[in-house]
């Protein structure tokens with residue numbers, strides 16, 4: 001039996017790929033008459049959804065996760081990759097996102113093997129080999145902004161309400177610590193505070209989730225352990241006209257010994273992103289952070305060096321101009337463990353009523369947490385959204401989520417109880433946002 005009933009309200013906080021994919025999957029499920037007709041409200045601090053990391057990311061779907069820490073993500077990676085691939089059977093998804101399968105390439109030192117695979121907008125040198133499995137055997141490139149546009153229109157068509165410019169500041173609990181309502185701050189709004197009665201709330205606030213959680217539940221023994229992992233980026237005008245074949249990802253990391261990647265999109269731009277920024281200060285929700293100008297200059301120089309401004313591709317279009325279109329900084333939602341948390345907080349752990357000793361009594365509170373997808377949230381978004389929608393409805397999820405629990409059985413570092421609450425919330429000494 002479903003945990004939700006007709007007209008129950010589910011508040012999803014965060015309109016990034018995790019929040020919108022959850023809303024989409026839940027709304028799809030609930031459009032079927034065997035499930036209750038629930039009301040889904042997405043609450044987003046920015047003036048439009050998909051403004052933070054979800055749109056300012058490279059746009060690769062893959063599950064070739066290289067780090068040993070992230071190996072446990074592979075089943076979720078494949079599950080999610082396959083769900084995106086199923087969406088890509090539809091012409092509308094393909095047209096909006098520019099989805100192109102098997103389009104991720106790595107450049108290694110070599111003797112010219114595989115150069116024909118590279119798109120026209122990137123240079124080719126006989127001292128390079130092209131690796132078509134740099135992100136694993138199965139991969140695809142999309143325009144992340146297109147994914148956001150597609151998810152938004154699907155959600156709206158399914159009756160999801162997307163409330164923008166609202167920052168969650170309070171969760172009201174009943175005397176037995178179950179969700180009753182959320183209160184949001186609307187800057188310049190009249191009224192400035194908006195209360196929304198709801199049965200469940202999902203915190204899908206990306207990198208802000210740990211600090212939002214602490215602000216909402218200051219006496220909770222749960223401390224989500226996070227670290228800073230930002231990336232400065234630029235987009236530049238693609239000298240080649242956009243076709244299906246121009247959409248591609250090219251990594252120079254193995255050639256130059258540090259992270260440098262380009263991704264051309266279906267909107268005539270090429271995205272460029274380089275090394276990670278591990279000390280940046282996360283701005284408050286709804287605010288963007290300025291990139292480091294020296295990194296932007298370095299990225300621009302590298303784009304001039306490696307991209308093909310005098311391209312001879314089939315169309316007579318060549319422009320030698322380098323045009324910087326936009327720049328910025330994106331924050332990955334980085335958990336110290338390298339793994340996301342996907343779980344419901346027990347009522348006894350929302351406040352300090354649990355003393356941190358002995359097992360947690362699993363009384364459902366209606367507060368769910370889903371964050372920490374690090375470098376792979378775009379890929380993992382659709383699968384995570386499907387699984388979270390199953391949790392919200394009280395169904396058994398398609399995949400075992402015990403590794404991603406607040407108290408994982410075989411990996412204790414996703415969140416910590418009182419025993420380790422002395423750990424700082426931020427492992428790198430970077431500054432958290434003012435909420």
Ligand SMILES: Cc1cc2nc3c(=O)[nH]c(=O)nc-3n(C[C@H](O)[C@H](O)[C@H](O)COP(=O)(O)OP(=O)(O)OC[C@H]3O[C@@H](n4cnc5c(N)ncnc54)[C@H](O)[C@@H]3O)c2cc1C
Nearest residue numbers: 014016017018045054058060168206231330376377378379
């Ligand atoms: C440079 C870069 C490149 C990347 N490349 C890839 C890639 O190629 N492939 C891949 O799979 N992943 C990639 N990622 C990772 C991916 O972008 C993220 O993991 C993913 O977008 C996270 O989605 P999210 O929904 O958790 O967070 P976000 O996109 O950050 O969304 C969270 C939302 O919550 C909102 N919010 C926060 N607090 C509140 C509040 N109190 N009230 C209301 N709203 C609130 C925020 O405004 C925000 O819109 C990359 C990331 C970066 C930075």
